[in-house]
Amino acid sequence: MADSRWPISETRAAYVVVVTLLVVLAAVVAPIAWNLGSTAADDNPTVQVVTLRGGTNDANVNAVANTLRNARTNDSVAAVVLRVDSPGGPVAPSEELYLAVNRTAAEMPVVAYVEGAAASGGYYGIAPADEIYVKPSSTVGSIGVIVQAPLSAVEQAEQVSGTYVRSGPDKAQIDQDRLREDLERLQRAFVETVMTHRGDDLSLSREEVANGRTYLGTQAVQNGFADRIGDSEAAIEAAADRSARIDGDNYDVAYTTRQVQVTLSIQAAAVDEVGGNTIYYTDTDTDTDAGESAFVRPVRYYAVWGVPVEATAHREGGTDE
Template identity: 50%
Template sequence: MTRAQSYALVVAAAVLLSAILAPVAYDRATQPDSRVAVITIEGAISSNTVTPIQEDLREARENESIDAVVLNVDSPGGGAAASEQLYLSVQRTAAEMPVVASVKSAGASGAYYAMLPTEDIYVTPASIVGSVGVRGAAPTPSLPGEIKSGPDKASSTADRRRAQIETLQRAFVGSVMKHRGDDLELSRSEVAHGKVYTGARAVDNGMADEIGSSQDAIRRAADAAGLDDYEVVRKEPPTTGGLLLLSTDDGGTVVVEKSPVGYDAVDAPTYLMVYGTVNTQDEVIGNVSA
């Protein structure tokens, strides 16, 4: 190969590479290099529904072009452990960039928990927030003839369940007081009653911050991140066939039905942070109104 041929080959390779990279560079130059991610939290919160939301939040933290996050919330809460997981993910994200929540129709119980670390909670007059509390149904009695390795293997005494629910309740109420204590007009005991509040009342008593739409929330998040020119990217959760339904069976145990992972065969007693009616026969509730 001659020297001229060598150079021709190098030039051709450089042009080819540039042809691939140039459009990307052009896009980067013309697009705003700042983004506000809108992450949707919808429906009952369970381990399964929380995972994709946590992934979206992680991406927001790792993607340098995302400078702020808006949580688009429409959920009555769900499992206690899943709600805590979501809370921790939101908290981690809020430590790195502005996070603002916007409540569509409900941001209650576990969903309210998840919104606590955000900078502001936007509500509409008809949306509801609150219901700070925990509940758990009695475990189903053992099957006749079942052999267990120990007295507490498949059941638990009411005393223990009361203590466990009290523990979760203290963590929940403690978190509310930590994040919103300065804004709240309510005492710790009033928060622990577990009432839900409509938007205007919530803004009045400090359970929420502003009346406004999700657009207002996006603008607020962008302002907080100091963005003038930004793009909004929406992260919708994948719609899978396996929806979490909270329901009861004859034994009075809350069971997780149609779960895509694992729980189909087990009626595991679950602690819930959920607003709404869960019909159970012998329910220990961590507050009055939940």
């Protein structure tokens, strides 16, 4: 039975634009190409600059994770700079990004540079970095999670039991109380991760961290979400200084070739504000294939600054320097 605190009828009245990223080609991210060329001696250690521009979706995160894996197994790489401009994205790939950065930081210095934004899942990913550099105009924070569920599935959940044969009483059911419990569980895990990695530097309480606010770079340095104001060169120098393998200026800087591009389209969605959390429901009235297919759309959790973002990618060459 629907929770009276989340009246479905009210969700139909509020609409937002949800940006969805669609497949434009068979979405297989091309292998990361290493650009280790330098005028310096071949035996010089290397600071690897790894760039994430865009959402923390599967394609972008897989590309970054593969690059970090190559860095960890490349004897010439002594430190990593993670250059980020990301509003976050689905929780699952955001967690993958965090795990990849955390594993890398356990093996070599990692310095994050927030080129534009590191918000929500984007900030989640850089939390394990040894230092976080920002510009005054950078945006960081937005610690929080939202959930997206098919509206028709929520409205028609009770009809499922009379229409389908189920293997158990909870199979194919969307329970609003359970959605909220899962949302809060993911939120606590997100906040705990930030407190684990940044707690000693933060001047904010756990409750203030969890409120979902974003901060400009200067504010982020003041409250502990970031460490220093600086550009990418400052971040590279800081990463080199942190490496015991690098002596002075005797190091190379390497970039990767990016081959990920996203394409945008628009979809409508209903919104239900509940206790500071936002629940997004897909509006099947805009669907060309509504009805039976509505029951197979998954519930998705997002750590994103703004509205939910989904992404796939197609290949595009170009050196990201």
